Amino acid sequence: MLEQITQLADPIGAFIGFALTIMVLSYIIGDNVLFRLAISIFIGVASGYAAVLILYNVLWHQVIIPVFQAVTTGDTEGLLTYATQVAPAVILGIWMMTKASPRLARGSTPVLAFLTGVGAATVIAGAVRGTILPQVGASMNLLSTQAAPPETGRLVGWFINGIIILAGTVTTLIYFQFGVRRQEEGVPVHRSAILDYLSTAGHGFIMVTLGVLFAGVYVAALSALIDRVRFIWEIILRFF
Amino acid sequence: MCRKPNTPVQEECLYCQAPLKGAGFIAPAEPAAEGSQVPPSEEPGEEAPPAQSDLFSSLEDAVPDWLKETEASFLESPAPEAEGPTSEQLSDQIDALINQPLTSSEGQGPAIDDDWLASLLAEAGLNEPSIEDLGTAQDQGGIELEPTGTSQDEPGEEPPIAPEQVQKPDWVSHLEAGSTIKLEGGMPPGEPPDRGLQVSETTGQEGPGEVEIPDWVGKPGPEADTPSAPETEKPLAPADLPGWLEALKPSEDLSPSEPVEDLTTAEVVKAGPLMGLRGVLSAHPSAIRARKPPTYSIKLRVTDEQHARVEMMEELLANEQKPKPLPSKPIISSRNITRLVVALVLILPVIWAIFTGSQRVPLPQPNIIPGVVNCTQSVQRLPVGASVLLAFDYEAGFSGEMNLAVSTAISQLLMKNAFMTLVTTTSSGAALAESLMNASLSTAGIPEGTSAYTNLGYIPGGTLGLLGLATSPRAVLPYSLDGDNVWAAAPLNTISGVADFSAVLLITHDPDIARSWIEQVGPLLQEAGTPLLLITSAQAEPLVRPYYEAVPAQVQGMVPGLAGGLAYGQTTGGSPQNGTWDAFSAGVTASVLVILAGAITGVVVKMIKAKNKKES
Numbered sequence: 001m002l003e004q005i006t007q008l009a010d011p012i013g014a015f016i017g018f019a020l021t022i023m024v025l026s027y028i029i030g031d032n033v034l035f036r037l038a039i040s041i042f043i044g045v046a047s048g049y050a051a052v053l054i055l056y057n058v059l060w061h062q063v064i065i066p067v068f069q070a071v072t073t074g075d076t077e078g079l080l081t082y083a084t085q086v087a088p089a090v091i092l093g094i095w096m097m098t099k100a101s102p103r104l105a106r107g108s109t110p111v112l113a114f115l116t117g118v119g120a121a122t123v124i125a126g127a128v129r130g131t132i133l134p135q136v137g138a139s140m141n142l143l144s145t146q147a148a149p150p151e152t153g154r155l156v157g158w159f160i161n162g163i164i165i166l167a168g169t170v171t172t173l174i175y176f177q178f179g180v181r182r183q184e185e186g187v188p189v190h191r192s193a194i195l196d197y198l199s200t201a202g203h204g205f206i207m208v209t210l211g212v213l214f215a216g217v218y219v220a221a222l223s224a225l226i227d228r229v230r231f232i233w234e235i236i237l238r239f240f
Numbered sequence: 241m242c243r244k245p246n247t248p249v250q251e252e253c254l255y256c257q258a259p260l261k262g263a264g265f266i267a268p269a270e271p272a273a274e275g276s277q278v279p280p281s282e283e284p285g286e287e288a289p290p291a292q293s294d295l296f297s298s299l300e301d302a303v304p305d306w307l308k309e310t311e312a313s314f315l316e317s318p319a320p321e322a323e324g325p326t327s328e329q330l331s332d333q334i335d336a337l338i339n340q341p342l343t344s345s346e347g348q349g350p351a352i353d354d355d356w357l358a359s360l361l362a363e364a365g366l367n368e369p370s371i372e373d374l375g376t377a378q379d380q381g382g383i384e385l386e387p388t389g390t391s392q393d394e395p396g397e398e399p400p401i402a403p404e405q406v407q408k409p410d411w412v413s414h415l416e417a418g419s420t421i422k423l424e425g426g427m428p429p430g431e432p433p434d435r436g437l438q439v440s441e442t443t444g445q446e447g448p449g450e451v452e453i454p455d456w457v458g459k460p461g462p463e464a465d466t467p468s469a470p471e472t473e474k475p476l477a478p479a480d481l482p483g484w485l486e487a488l489k490p491s492e493d494l495s496p497s498e499p500v501e502d503l504t505t506a507e508v509v510k511a512g513p514l515m516g517l518r519g520v521l522s523a524h525p526s527a528i529r530a531r532k533p534p535t536y537s538i539k540l541r542v543t544d545e546q547h548a549r550v551e552m553m554e555e556l557l558a559n560e561q562k563p564k565p566l567p568s569k570p571i572i573s574s575r576n577i578t579r580l581v582v583a584l585v586l587i588l589p590v591i592w593a594i595f596t597g598s599q600r601v602p603l604p605q606p607n608i609i610p611g612v613v614n615c616t617q618s619v620q621r622l623p624v625g626a627s628v629l630l631a632f633d634y635e636a637g638f639s640g641e642m643n644l645a646v647s648t649a650i651s652q653l654l655m656k657n658a659f660m661t662l663v664t665t666t667s668s669g670a671a672l673a674e675s676l677m678n679a680s681l682s683t684a685g686i687p688e689g690t691s692a693y694t695n696l697g698y699i700p701g702g703t704l705g706l707l708g709l710a711t712s713p714r715a716v717l718p719y720s721l722d723g724d725n726v727w728a729a730a731p732l733n734t735i736s737g738v739a740d741f742s743a744v745l746l747i748t749h750d751p752d753i754a755r756s757w758i759e760q761v762g763p764l765l766q767e768a769g770t771p772l773l774l775i776t777s778a779q780a781e782p783l784v785r786p787y788y789e790a791v792p793a794q795v796q797g798m799v800p801g802l803a804g805g806l807a808y809g810q811t812t813g814g815s816p817q818n819g820t821w822d823a824f825s826a827g828v829t830a831s832v833l834v835i836l837a838g839a840i841t842g843v844v845v846k847m848i849k850a851k852n853k854k855e856s
């Protein structure tokens with residue numbers, strides 16, 4: 001019986017997917033009931049799936065089962081590990097649930113403060129260690145002879161690429177430099193002409209970057225469209 | 241001496257018993273010309289009209305002798321007093337004038353024995369106004385006669401001034417300028433400029449040029465030319481006191497110093513330094529004693545009109561909260577047509593490429609796409625049976641773009657007989673991973689249930705969870721989705737940190753997720769020399785690529801987008817594209833054409849609009 005259901009699940013799922021895909025693509029003719037119905041189904045399914053995932057994957061497998069196993073097996077080391085690593089998180093989690101009550105919501109402030117502080121420290125430390133310092137070092141080594149390719153044909157391209165990256169980095173940073181020292185009170189201030197030219201160049205680099213990002217998003221969407229069209233065609237070939 | 245009027249037949253004053261007989265009163269010589277009283281037509285040096293001289297003579301005849309003597313002696317006095325009659329004297333005189341016995345009714349001349357009144361009448365003798373005339377003139381002309389205190393019985397109050405030394409006052413100059421008759425020779429001597437008859441308007445506008453002179457003063461009326469002797473001989477009619485003059489009459493009963501406020505009903509201060517006084521502020525402490533402020537009701541007293549307005553406001557607010565139905569848009573509109581045309585232009589080439597399975601466009605080569613070759617080489621360098629961590633951090637919507645590369649990577653790992661540990665930081669990642677693994681195992685011909693992978697599921701906590709996974713994966717994900725303690729068995733029993741894996745393959749569409757992995761997990765991997773490989777979407781490639789191209793590289797291999805997946809597939813022996821790449825190429829070409837057409841159309845429309853605007 002279970003095997004039959006499993007065998008039927010694939011074609012049923014495929015047909016549901018086909019119907020939902022058509023409903024979403026109906027947005028071509030404008031906002032309509034089918035499109036809104038499909039979006040509502042996606043939101044509901046995603047929320048339900050996330051709730052089940054948290055209950056099953058997090059609470060059950062990471063909180064409850066370890067306690068049972070440690071108690072049943074008499075693993076004192078496992079209990080100690082649980083008490084030091086999992087129990088504080090459980091306590092903070094339960095404490096956080098006071099936010100559900102408007103009367104007790106203020107009680108969750110220490111938990112939020114703890115999470116915010118620790119999260120900010122983690123993100124900042126990771127950004128400094130994983131992005132800022134390595135990227136600054138990479139930018140400084142752009143034109144390093146040690147990083148130069150041994151082939152002569154690639155040497156010109158490497159040099160031009162390094163120059164462009166260096167110019168883009170410098171001019172983009174100059175573009176975000178808005179501070180000007182006032183020389184005389186009441187006289188309007190202006191940046192120097194050189195900074196203005198470099199700022200304009202930085203503006204151009206920013207525009208190119210945003211254009212590339214948009215192109216990437218469009219390519220990703222086009223790939224998704226191709227995948228859906230292929231899916232529809234396969235379903236048509238399979239069922240019709 | 242009291243200057244109260246008496247009848248001529250009296251020998252003594254009825255009031256002060258001063259002898260009246262034998263005392264002469266010499267009327268002062270009337271100046272030939274006197275400021276405001278001289279008719280404009282009368283030139284200096286000319287003789288007075290006969291009627292005026294007759295009037296003077298009749299008046300002089302009427303003056304008793306004792307008064308003439310008194311006046312003569314007064315005129316002879318060297319230092320006349322500058323003071324005029326007091327107000328009491330004036331009021332007494334006016335009162336006596338009004339209430340005097342009607343002696344004129346006996347056929348005699350006007351019983352005027354008061355000097356100032358005589359002079360006033362002399363001045364008025366040109367026109368001879370009566371009391372009624374004064375009142376009428378004041379009422380009609382709105383003028384007010386003010387007693388100046390100047391009396392004709394005091395001609396010697398000031399030394400005579402030569403005519404050439406006297407300057408005309410401004411108001412005379414203005415009057416003269418506005419008149420056709422010029423007053424030559426300046427002011428007559430003996431008449432101070434500021435002692436003339438003051439005339440003021442009731443409108444409050446004062447000034448020489450704005451003064452209206454009553455007709456009987458400023459104009460030579462016909463009465464001035466006609467003999468007035470018969471009028472002067474007429475007995476004075478009983479004075480009918482006007483209301484305004486009656487009101488001005490001082491009352492003898494009331495004393496001006498008497499307090500107006502009636503304090504009889506005022507409270508008497510019973511304590512303090514002011515005790516016994518009436519009508520003063522009490523300094524008793526009870527007056528300033530602190531007490532609880534009274535409580536007032538906060539209930540508003542609303543009138544019917546205010547209540548109606550409140551109801552109207554509530555109705556307006558209630559209507560604002562009601563959702564209004566959106567106006568129905570027409571199905572066939574230019575916007576919808578444009579959208580449909582663009583969609584068809586994009587979809588039709590894709591559908592054509594998919595339906596036909598076209599493979600005309602050459603596939604992208606691995607050496608063209610940066611990172612693909614390095615990714616392939618990194619996987620190839622893995623030892624057989626190595627433990628690889630796969631992070632499925634992408635949404636199902638990007639499966640069409642990324643599944644090709646992921647399937648290729650899984651196939652390559654399966655060929656290396658690697659043990660894959662699946663984790664995710666997105667909610668749908670676990671299901672996607674499970675689905676892809678089953679599909680890849682099925683494709684590779686590996687039976688289900690083979691211990692080629694374990695799915696640890698969702699990593700809670702976001703960035704914090706990643707840091708915990710990097711340092712202590714056993715604590716963060718102790719059990720697999722099947723409930724097995726995979727850390728206790730091989731091959732994960734040798735894993736204490738993420739750096740212990742042979743490689744980490746991150747599959748994500750989000751550049752932020754990629755950056756979090758690189759920042760939190762990457763440094764540990766770099767220290768251990770573990771390669772970090774990345775399969776990403778085309779939209780995340782521009783932001784992730786610097787990590788790959790950095791020196792030293794933070795990402796050792798990268799497969800970006802659909803093109804990268806196809807190129808990566810070629811490195812592992814090729815994968816059937818089934819027209820996908822042709823559809824992608826056709827779609828990109830159509831998109832470029834649509835964008836160009838839209839841009840050109842927009843520029844042309846804008847130019848046409850600008851031209852029409854200039855012409856209009």
